[in-house]
Amino acid sequence: MRSQQEVDTTLQNPIFSNEGSDSQSQLPFGFANRTERMGSSAIREILKLTESPDVISFAGGLPAPESFPTKLLPTLEQEARRRYGGTILQYGTTEGFLPLRKAAVGMLQERGVWVNSLEEVRITSGSQQALDLLGKILINRGARVIVESPTYLGALQAFNAYGPEYVEVETDQDGMIPESLEEALRADGVCMVYSVPDFSNPTGISMSLERRIEIARILQEQSLKKGKIIPFIEDDPYGQLRYEGKQLDPVQSFAPHHVIYLTTLSKILAPGFRTGMVVARPEVLSMLVKAKQGADLYTSNILQAQAAVYIGDGLLEQHIPEIIGLYKPRRDAMLKALAEHFPQPEFSWSHPEGGLFIWATGPEGMVMEDVLKQAAGEKVAFVPGSPFFASDRGYNTMRLNFSFQSEEKIDRGMEILGRIVKANLP
Amino acid sequence: MRSQQEVDTTLQNPIFSNEGSDSQSQLPFGFANRTERMGSSAIREILKLTESPDVISFAGGLPAPESFPTKLLPTLEQEARRRYGGTILQYGTTEGFLPLRKAAVGMLQERGVWVNSLEEVRITSGSQQALDLLGKILINRGARVIVESPTYLGALQAFNAYGPEYVEVETDQDGMIPESLEEALRADGVCMVYSVPDFSNPTGISMSLERRIEIARILQEQSLKKGKIIPFIEDDPYGQLRYEGKQLDPVQSFAPHHVIYLTTLSKILAPGFRTGMVVARPEVLSMLVKAKQGADLYTSNILQAQAAVYIGDGLLEQHIPEIIGLYKPRRDAMLKALAEHFPQPEFSWSHPEGGLFIWATGPEGMVMEDVLKQAAGEKVAFVPGSPFFASDRGYNTMRLNFSFQSEEKIDRGMEILGRIVKANLP
Numbered sequence: 041m042r043s044q045q046e047v048d049t050t051l052q053n054p055i056f057s058n059e060g061s062d063s064q065s066q067l068p069f070g071f072a073n074r075t076e077r078m079g080s081s082a083i084r085e086i087l088k089l090t091e092s093p094d095v096i097s098f099a100g101g102l103p104a105p106e107s108f109p110t111k112l113l114p115t116l117e118q119e120a121r122r123r124y125g126g127t128i129l130q131y132g133t134t135e136g137f138l139p140l141r142k143a144a145v146g147m148l149q150e151r152g153v154w155v156n157s158l159e160e161v162r163i164t165s166g167s168q169q170a171l172d173l174l175g176k177i178l179i180n181r182g183a184r185v186i187v188e189s190p191t192y193l194g195a196l197q198a199f200n201a202y203g204p205e206y207v208e209v210e211t212d213q214d215g216m217i218p219e220s221l222e223e224a225l226r227a228d229g230v231c232m233v234y235s236v237p238d239f240s241n242p243t244g245i246s247m248s249l250e251r252r253i254e255i256a257r258i259l260q261e262q263s264l265k266k267g268k269i270i271p272f273i274e275d276d277p278y279g280q281l282r283y284e285g286k287q288l289d290p291v292q293s294f295a296p297h298h299v300i301y302l303t304t305l306s307k308i309l310a311p312g313f314r315t316g317m318v319v320a321r322p323e324v325l326s327m328l329v330k331a332k333q334g335a336d337l338y339t340s341n342i343l344q345a346q347a348a349v350y351i352g353d354g355l356l357e358q359h360i361p362e363i364i365g366l367y368k369p370r371r372d373a374m375l376k377a378l379a380e381h382f383p384q385p386e387f388s389w390s391h392p393e394g395g396l397f398i399w400a401t402g403p404e405g406m407v408m409e410d411v412l413k414q415a416a417g418e419k420v421a422f423v424p425g426s427p428f429f430a431s432d433r434g435y436n437t438m439r440l441n442f443s444f445q446s447e448e449k450i451d452r453g454m455e456i457l458g459r460i461v462k463a464n465l466p
Numbered sequence: 467m468r469s470q471q472e473v474d475t476t477l478q479n480p481i482f483s484n485e486g487s488d489s490q491s492q493l494p495f496g497f498a499n500r501t502e503r504m505g506s507s508a509i510r511e512i513l514k515l516t517e518s519p520d521v522i523s524f525a526g527g528l529p530a531p532e533s534f535p536t537k538l539l540p541t542l543e544q545e546a547r548r549r550y551g552g553t554i555l556q557y558g559t560t561e562g563f564l565p566l567r568k569a570a571v572g573m574l575q576e577r578g579v580w581v582n583s584l585e586e587v588r589i590t591s592g593s594q595q596a597l598d599l600l601g602k603i604l605i606n607r608g609a610r611v612i613v614e615s616p617t618y619l620g621a622l623q624a625f626n627a628y629g630p631e632y633v634e635v636e637t638d639q640d641g642m643i644p645e646s647l648e649e650a651l652r653a654d655g656v657c658m659v660y661s662v663p664d665f666s667n668p669t670g671i672s673m674s675l676e677r678r679i680e681i682a683r684i685l686q687e688q689s690l691k692k693g694k695i696i697p698f699i700e701d702d703p704y705g706q707l708r709y710e711g712k713q714l715d716p717v718q719s720f721a722p723h724h725v726i727y728l729t730t731l732s733k734i735l736a737p738g739f740r741t742g743m744v745v746a747r748p749e750v751l752s753m754l755v756k757a758k759q760g761a762d763l764y765t766s767n768i769l770q771a772q773a774a775v776y777i778g779d780g781l782l783e784q785h786i787p788e789i790i791g792l793y794k795p796r797r798d799a800m801l802k803a804l805a806e807h808f809p810q811p812e813f814s815w816s817h818p819e820g821g822l823f824i825w826a827t828g829p830e831g832m833v834m835e836d837v838l839k840q841a842a843g844e845k846v847a848f849v850p851g852s853p854f855f856a857s858d859r860g861y862n863t864m865r866l867n868f869s870f871q872s873e874e875k876i877d878r879g880m881e882i883l884g885r886i887v888k889a890n891l892p
Contacts, residue, residue: 064686064723067695069749070657072606072628078756100557108555117543129534129736131526165591165740169762176627180498197760201602202498231496260490269493297490310555312768314591323495330504334623335761336595342738343766 077200096453097421098374098440101241101396107363107443108310112355119353120345128341134333135325136163137344143352144317148303151279152289154296155319162325164332165339167277167304167316171198173331174232174273174300177324179204183231186224188216190399190428190437192241192275195234204231206430213390215240215247218254225262225270232271233259237291239278239395242428242439246393249288256294263298271324272299278395280308280360283368285393292319300324307396308360309350313343367396373447374398374440374454381458386465389440396443399425405466406436414460420453503626522879523847524800524866527667527822533789533869534736538781545779546771554767560759561751562589563770569778570743577705577729578715580722581745588751590758591765593703593730593742597624599757600658600699600726603750605630609657612650614642616825616854616863618667618701621660630657632856639816641666641673644680651688651696658697659685663717665704665821668854668865672819675714682720689724697750698725704821706734706786709794711819718745726750733822734786735776739769793822799873800824800866800880807884812891815866822869825851831892832862840886846879 120128124139135141141158148155155161164170171194179185181203187195189208196206207227210220216235224230237247247255255272263270274291292299300320305313318328332338350356371392378389378400389400402408408424415421425437442450546554550565561567567584574581581587590596597620605611607629613621615634622632633653636646642661650656663673673681681698689696700717718725726746731739744754758764776782797818804815804826815826828834834850841847851863868876 064689064695067689067693067723069695069697069747071603071753072609072657074606075603075753075756078603078753078760102557105552105556108552110552110555113547113555114543117540121539126531126534126536129536129539129738130531131528131732131737165762168760172761177497177501177504180500183498194760194763201757201760231498263490263493267493269490269495271495297493306557311557312555312766314762314766321495327497327501327504330501331627334504334594334620334627335598336591336740337620340738340740340766340769343768 074201074203077203078197092419095416095419095421096445096449096456098442098445098450098453098457099421099423100444101441102444103307103311103396104366104443107366109350109355109359112350112359116346116349119349120342123349124341124345128345130341132338132341132344134329134338136161136339137341137348139352140315140344140348143348147351147356148317148319151276151303152287152293153301153319154293159322160319160325162318162328163339163344164316164318165336166306166311166314167275167302168194168198169332169335170302170316170318170328171195171273171275172201173328173335175199175202175204176331176335177327178232178271180231182229184227184229186221186230186233187430188235188240189430190242190425190434191234191430192236193428195275196430199234208430209233211243211245213245214251215245216251216255218251218258221255222258222262225258230270232273234273234275235291236275236277238276238288239281239392239397241277241395242397242423242425243399244390244392244395244397245399246288247291252288252291253294256291256298259295259298269298269321274299274301276301276303277307279303281364281367281396282394283364283371297321305347305350308356308363309347313347314339315344315347367443369447370442370445370450371398373450374442377451377454377458381455383458383462383465387461396441398440398442400438400440401425402436402438402461403466404436406464408435408438411438411457411460411464414464415457418456418460420456420460422457500627500629503629504623518845521842521845521847522871522875522882524868524871524876524879524883525847525849526870527867528870529733529737529822530792530869533792535776535781535785538776542772542775545775546768549775550767550771554771556767558764558767558770560755560764562587562765563767563774565778566741566770566774569774573777573782574729574743574745577702578713578719579727579745580719585748586745586751588744588754589765589770590742590744591762592732592737592740593701593728594620594624595758595761596728596742596744596754597621597699597701598627599754599761601625601628601630602757602761603753604658604697606657608655610653610655612647612656612659613856614661614666615856616668616851616860617660617856618662619853621701622856625660634856635659637669637671639671640677641671642677642681644677644684647681648684648688651684656696658699660699660701661717662701662703664702664714665707665818665823667703667821668823668849668851669825670816670818670821670823671825672714673717678714678717679720682717682724685721685724695724695747700725700727702727702729703733705729707790707793707822708820709790709797723747731773731776734782734789735773739773740765741770741773793869795873796868796871796876797824799876800868803877803880803884807881809884809888809891813887822867824866824868826864826866827851828862828864828887829892830862832890834861834864837864837883837886837890840890841883844882844886846882846886848883
C-alpha cells in the first residue's frame with residue numbers, strides 16, 4: 041500500500057502524460073493486425089452530441105426513457121430475490137438462467153419463432169454479444185459474409201474483428217432482394233448471411249412474407265448444392281414493436297435448420313438488462329456456449345432472474361402496448377414532418393410499420409456528413425448513412441431515429457433539419 | 467403468429483431431433499478454424515458434479531455464498547435507483563459508468579495500483595471479458611504468449627480463440643522465475659506475458675516483492691531492446707483476500723507503462739455483478755474500448771451503479787474483513803487436513819497466504835484424473851491440474867478450492883480424498 045503522501049505526489053505527476061522524461065513512454069505498443077479494422081465509430085462520435093440535453097437528437101438508436109418500466113423495477117428486484125435468493129449472486133451456467141430460458145420459449149413462440157423447448161434457447165450479454173460470438177465461431181479470415189445494403193453498423197463492427205470480406209445484397213421497399221442473394225451465394229467461401237428482416241436498422245424496412253419464404257427456399261437449395269448449411273443470422277431486436285399491419289413470421293420459421301435467430305430485451309424492457317437470446321441448431325448453440333465461456337463466462341443471473349419475472353409473469357405482454365402507444369405517434373410525427381419540411385421529389389424516405397428508424401435518401405452528390413456538421417451547429421443530430429454500408433457508398437443517405445424525442449421536438453428538429461437540407465441541395 | 471394448434475403440433479414433432487426425414491438436418495455446419503481450439507473444458511464438466519448438494523466439492527473456484535452481502539442487496543438496489551434514477555436502464559458508455567470508475571480509483575490506490583484518475587480505469591463484463599478483449603487486440607495468429615506454468619485455465623480459453631503459441635515460464639514457491647521469463651522473452655514474436663502474481667489460480671502462490679521489482683526491470687529492459695512495449699497482463703482477482711503477511715504492491719506499480727492491470731468484484735462482492743476493471747496506458751484502453759464496443763456495447767449500468775454504491779460508500783471496506791474471517795479458517799482447515807490425511811513425502815502442496823486455492827503435487831506417474839473418477843464415486847470432487855498447463859504435463863497435480871466448503875466438510879472430504887490418493891500411489 042502506498043502512503044497518502046506518495047499518492048499525493050502521483051496526483052501531481054500524472055504518469056501517463058506525454059511529456060515524461062521516461063523513454064519507455066515513447067515506445068510503441070504492438071497491437072494485433074485485426075485492430076486495423078476497429079476504426080472509431082461514427083455513431084459513437086455522434087452519440088457524444090446527444091449527451092447534451094439541449095440537442096434534439098435523431099441519432100443513436102436509444103429507446104425512450106419513458107418506455108422503461110421504471111416503476112416495475114423494485115418489484116422485479118424483490119421478486120427475483122424472493123424466488124431465487126442468493127443463488128443469483130453466484131457464478132451461473134454459460135447457457136443462461138434456466139427460468140429465463142423457460143419463460144423465453146412462450147415469448148418466442150408468440151413472435152412466431154419455431155422453438156419447442158428451453159434446450160433451443162441460449163442467453164447472451166445483449167444481442168451484440170451474440171453477433172461477436174457468431175463472428176468468432178463462423179468467420180475465417182477472408183471468408184465471405186453476405187449483408188444487406190445498407191446493414192446494421194454494430195454487426196459490421198462485431199464481424200470486422202474476424203477479418204471477413206463483405207458481399208452486399210441489394211434491398212428495396214420489401215427488404216433483401218432474393219435474386220441478389222442467390223447471385224451472392226454463387227461465390228465461393230460464403231460463411232454466413234446477416235439480415236435484420238423486421239423494421240431494419242438502419243432503414244426501418246421489413247422483408248415481405250413472400251420474400252421470407254423465397255429466401256428460406258434459396259438457403260435450403262444452395263445449402264444442398266454446397267453440401268453444407270449456409271447459416272442465415274436473423275437479427276430481430278424490433279419485431280415486437282409493430283405499429284400497423286400484421287406480424288410476419290420470422291425467416292427462421294421457414295428454414296429452422298439454417299437460421300440462427302437473435303432477439304433482445306433492450307427495446308421491450310431496457311438495454312440495462314443486457315439480455316440477448318439465441319435460437320439455433322444444437323451444434324451451433326454448443327459452439328456458441330464454448331465461445332461465450334472464453335468471452336465472459338456467463339451473463340449476470342441477477343438481471344436474468346429479473347427478466348424471467350418480467351416475461352414469466354406476463355408483465356412484458358402488458359407493457360408492449362404501452363411502448364407502441366408511445367412510439368407510433370412519434371413515427372407519425374416524423375413522417376408528417378418529413379412531408380412538410382423535406383424537399384420533394386429530391387428526397388425519398390421509408391415508411392416503417394414498426395421499429396425505431398426512418399431512412400431518407402437525398403439526391404446524388406449530396407453529402408450528409410456536411411449536413412450533420414451544420415445541423416450540429418443548430419443543435420440537431422442524426423446519423424449519416426454511409427457507415428451502414430459495407431462498401432464505400434451511401435453519402436446521400438441518413439438514418440433518423442424517432443423513438444427518443446417527443447412529437448413536439450420531432451417537429452421542431454425536423455423543421456431545422458429540413459431547412460439545412462434544402463440549403464445543401466446540389 | 468402461429469395458432470395454438472400449430473404450436474401444439476410442433477411440440478409433438480421436435481424439429482431438432484436427429485431422426486427427421488429432412489435431409490437438411492444431415493448437412494454439416496461449417497465452423498471457423500479457430501473453433502478447433504475451443505475444446506470442452508475439464509472445469510466445466512467437473513463443475514457439473516458440484517451441482518449435486520451431497521457432493522463435497524473442492525473443484526470450481528466459487529466464492530462461498532455466505533460471503534455475499536445478501537442483506538445489503540436491497541440497499542444497493544434502492545440507493546442505485548435513488549441516486550441515478552432511470553438513466554441506469556438506458557444504454558451506457560462503453561468506457562464504464564462514471565461514478566463506478568471514480569469510486570474504483572480509491573480502491574485501486576489502496577491495493578497499491580499506480581492510478582491517478584478515472585481516466586485510467588475501464589469497466590468490463592467480469593475480468594474474463596478483459597482477457598478476451600486483450601487477446602483480440604494483442605494476439606496475432608502464431609504470436610507467442612508467455613504464461614506461467616501452471617496458469618489460469620480461463621485465460622488459455624480466452625486467448626486460444628486468437629491462435630497464439632504458448633511459451634511456458636517456470637514457477638516456484640515465489641512465483642514466476644525471472645531468469646525463466648528473461649529466457650522466454652528472447653524468442654521472436656512475443657506479444658504479451660500473462661500472470662496471476664497474487665494467490666495464483668491454480669497454485670495459490672504469490673510472487674515475492676523482489677521478483678516483482680526484478681520482473682518490472684526485465685520488462686523495461688527487454689522492451690527497450692525490442693523497441694516496443696512488451697505488455698504484461700497482471701490478473702489480480704484475489705489480491706484483497708490476504709489471510710496473513712503483508713500486502714505486496716502489484717507488478718503494475720513498478721512498470722506502469724508495461725503492465726495491464728486487471729481486477730474484478732467477483733470475489734469481494736459477488737460474481738453476479740459481472741464487474742471487471744482494467745488499468746492501462748491510454749492507447750491500450752482506447753483500443754480495448756473499441757473492441758468492447760463490437761463485443762457487447764457496454765456493461766450493465768444497473769449493476770455498475772450498485773457496485774459504485776458498494777465501493778463508494780465504504781461498504782466494500784467493511785465487508786472484506788468478514789470474507790477473510792470466513793476463508794482463513796477454511797484455508798487452515800485444508801492445510802491441516804492435508805498434513806493429516808495426505809501421504810508424505812510423496813505429496814507436497816502450496817501454503818497460500820490468501821486467495822481460494824491450494825495446489826498439491828503427487829509422485830511422478832500418478833494420474834489425478836483417475837483419482838478424480840474414484841473420488842467422484844465417493845462424492846468428493848477437485849480439479850486435476852493438467853488443464854492448467856499450456857503444454858501436455860502436470861498429470862500428477864491437483865487444484866483444491868477451500869473457499870466453498872465449511873471446515874467440517876473440508877475435513878470430511880479431505881479424509882476421503884487422502885484415502886483414495888494413498889490407494890493410488892504408484
